[in-house]
Amino acid sequence: MIAIIKYNAGNTQSVQNALSRLGYLSVITDEPETILKADKVIFPGVGEASSAMKYLREKGLDKTILSITKPMLGICLGLQLMCKSSEENDTDCLGIFKTKVKRFPSFGIVPHMGWNNFNVLKGDLFRSIKKTEDVYYVHSYYAEINEETIASCDYILPFASAIQKDNYYATQFHPEKSAGVGEQILKNFLEL
Structure with a gap:
C-alpha cells in the first residue's frame, strides 16, 4: 500500500x-498507523511552511514521519519541511536533511515557475533520466x-532539486506534474 500524507498543505489528489x-x-x-504500515509513503506539498509544520505537530505527524522506515518521497513543500529549517516565517522543520531552506533573492523573478532541467x-x-530532461517547478x-543532494538545478542560483538520506527522498520539482519524465521518476521511487 502507498500512503499519501494528508496535512492540509498537499496537492494530494494530483x-x-x-x-x-x-x-x-x-x-x-x-x-x-496507516502511514507507518505503508510500503511507500509520499509527502506532497503546496503551501506555507509554518502553518504546515503546526498542523504536523498538532496531529503527531512530525514524529510519525521521523519513524518511517520504508521509502518516503517528499515533494516541493514536503522537501522543504524535511530540511532543518526554513526562512519562510522562521520555521523549525523536521531536520531529516541538515540543510536550510532559503528564499530566492529578490533580484530574480520569484516564484520559480515552469520547466527546468538538471545539473x-x-x-x-x-534511473533512465537524462540531465537535459525538464521537470516542473513552482516555488x-x-x-x-x-552532501545529500542527488540532483541540482539553476534558477537565479544553484539549488538542491532532489535530496536523499537513507530511506528518505525528496524533490523540489513536482513529478506528478512533470509529464513522462515525472512519471518515470515516480515509477523509479515506487520500484525502490
Whole structure:
C-alpha cells in the first residue's frame, strides 16, 4: 500500500491521480498507523511552511514521519519541511536533511515557475533520466545544495532539486506534474 500524507498543505489528489495512471492504488491519510504500515509513503506539498509544520505537530505527524522506515518521497513543500529549517516565517522543520531552506533573492523573478532541467543527477530515483530532461517547478524557497543532494538545478542560483538520506527522498520539482519524465521518476521511487 502507498500512503499519501494528508496535512492540509498537499496537492494530494494530483499525486493520487498520477499514481493511478501508473496503475498503483494509494490512500490519502493523516492516520499515523496507516502511514507507518505503508510500503511507500509520499509527502506532497503546496503551501506555507509554518502553518504546515503546526498542523504536523498538532496531529503527531512530525514524529510519525521521523519513524518511517520504508521509502518516503517528499515533494516541493514536503522537501522543504524535511530540511532543518526554513526562512519562510522562521520555521523549525523536521531536520531529516541538515540543510536550510532559503528564499530566492529578490533580484530574480520569484516564484520559480515552469520547466527546468538538471545539473547533477545521481541515484536510483533518476534511473533512465537524462540531465537535459525538464521537470516542473513552482516555488519561492529552495534548499541549499548539501552532501545529500542527488540532483541540482539553476534558477537565479544553484539549488538542491532532489535530496536523499537513507530511506528518505525528496524533490523540489513536482513529478506528478512533470509529464513522462515525472512519471518515470515516480515509477523509479515506487520500484525502490
